[in-house]
Amino acid sequence: MTNGTEEPALSAADEQLLRELTERARAGGLKLTGEGGLLGKLTKMVVEGALEGELDDHLGYARHDPAGRDGGNSRNGHRAKTVITEAGPVEISVPRDRDSSFEPRIVAKRQRRLTGVEDMVISLSAKGLTHGEISAHLQEIYGAEVSKQTITAITDRVMDSMAEWQNRPLDPVYAVVFVDAIMVKIREGQVANRPVYLALGVTADGERDILGLWAGEHGDGEGAKFWLRVLSEIKNRGTRDVLMLVCDGLKGLPDAVNAVWDKTVVQACIVHLLRNSFKYASKRDWAQVAKDIKPVYTAVSEAAALDALTEFSAKWEKRYPAIIRLWENAWAEFVPFLQFDNEIRTIICTTNAIESINARLRRAVKARGHFPTEQAALKCLYLALMSLDPTGRGRQRWSNRWKGALNAFDIT
Incomplete structure (x- = not known):
């Protein structure tokens, strides 16, 4: 049936x-x-x-x-x-x-194509092929000419489904939401980098739910004003609470989160914090800095982490004061994961959960070079996301290692 x-x-x-x-x-x-x-x-x-x-x-x-x-x-x-x-x-x-x-x-x-060819064009586009490459592929394999304009018209048909997906109702509660961004080149007078943000939620049932894509604005694209708009949209789509939000230290994000969900815990990504630390250090000191900072993020408690940071500061403050300030400024968003055991820490202390998705998006973006409009960039990224989930729901079950993390949250 x-x-x-x-x-x-x-x-x-x-x-x-x-x-x-x-x-x-x-x-x-x-x-x-x-x-x-x-x-x-x-x-x-x-x-x-x-x-x-x-x-x-x-x-x-x-x-x-x-x-x-x-x-x-x-x-x-x-x-x-x-x-x-x-x-x-x-x-x-x-x-x-x-x-x-x-x-x-x-x-x-x-009409030059029977049903199914449109799906082929959509699939090839989702894999990152440019319209010229798709046209050449159809010419080589099927011996038929399909213009770039025709391919554009076919892929444009997904815009309605993209709008429906971007505005669909969301779950009332998410245990964890990860946010991250990729840079996309868009031609607006001249080619410039624009951030496109992705939000990924972990549901109470252990599924991952891609909540949406948002193109950052110029100037305040990473600021509180932008994030307040994005998070308010998520809340208006039905999400009344998020227990923890994991990010890479985006400017203004904690204030925006607390304005929308006042009890949500914001966790900074430890990997991004370490990468940013190395930016302030000479390459010859990387190995020693990494060794000395490790007791901070592997501490058994916040008090132990603070003691470890004090020791790190005593050794490196004169040479690299910017690293010390970096950790002190991020401290409130750094420490929340320390209240969990090691198994759960490895999951919620980084944005790795969303990085695998972003890697697929970056491959699709790299193949295109740059986009004529913001809408064209979002269409490409949406197709790439849907290729990861043939159901078109944007949801997928996590591995069993998430069960422990979910049990640590009191979701009611």
Whole structure:
């Protein structure tokens, strides 16, 4: 059953005919796909038969029926047309009528692709291929020309589904929400980097839920004003509470979070904190700095972490005071994960949960170079996200290691 209707089954005679055709093809060495293949021949037979039936309905009589003589409109030969199918290019004969009023439905006028080719274009685009590469791929594999404009028109059809996905209702509570950004080049007068932010939630049932994509604005794209708008949107879509939000130290984010959910704990990503620390240190000191800072983020408690930071400061403050200030300024967002055991710490102390998704998005972006508009960039990223989840729901179950983390939160 599909959508409440039963699909018609093949009759015994139809199945017997298919078996005979298959056996005949095998015995004669006929290949299944490609030019001259069995699937192409069957497609041609079925489509042409359907077109003749449509013309019969249009004219009101069958071919060679005496009722059609001197009855006004009538058949007027055929015209050749090549359509792209999943079995390859197929040349069909399309019947015509004298007054050109026949409008076929199975292969409409100017239609060059049968159902399925659009899905192929969408899939190739989601994998990061440019429109030029998709056009070349279809030319090479199927021997048919599909213009870049046509490919753009096909991919533009996902905009409605993207808008529906971006505005869909969300869960009332998320145990953890991860936020991160990737940089995208967009041509606005001149090519410039723009951040596009992704939010990923962990549901009470252990599923990951991609909450949405947001293009950052110039100037205050990382500030409280921007994040207040994004988080308010998430709340307006039904999320009344988030227990913990993990980020990479984005400016203004803690204030924005507390303005939307006053009890949400904001956790800074430890990996990003370490990377930023090395920016202030000479490369020759990296190994020693890493060794000396490790007792801070592996401490058993906040008090022990503070003692470790004091020791680190005594050794490095004169040479690298910026590192000390970095950790002191991030302290409130650094310490929350210390209240959990080591198994849970490894999950919530970094944005690694979202980095694997961002890696896929970066591959898609890198293949394109830059985008003409913000909308074109978001469309590319949306297609890449949907390729990770064939259901189109944006949800996926985590591995079992998340069960412990979820049990640590009191979700009611």
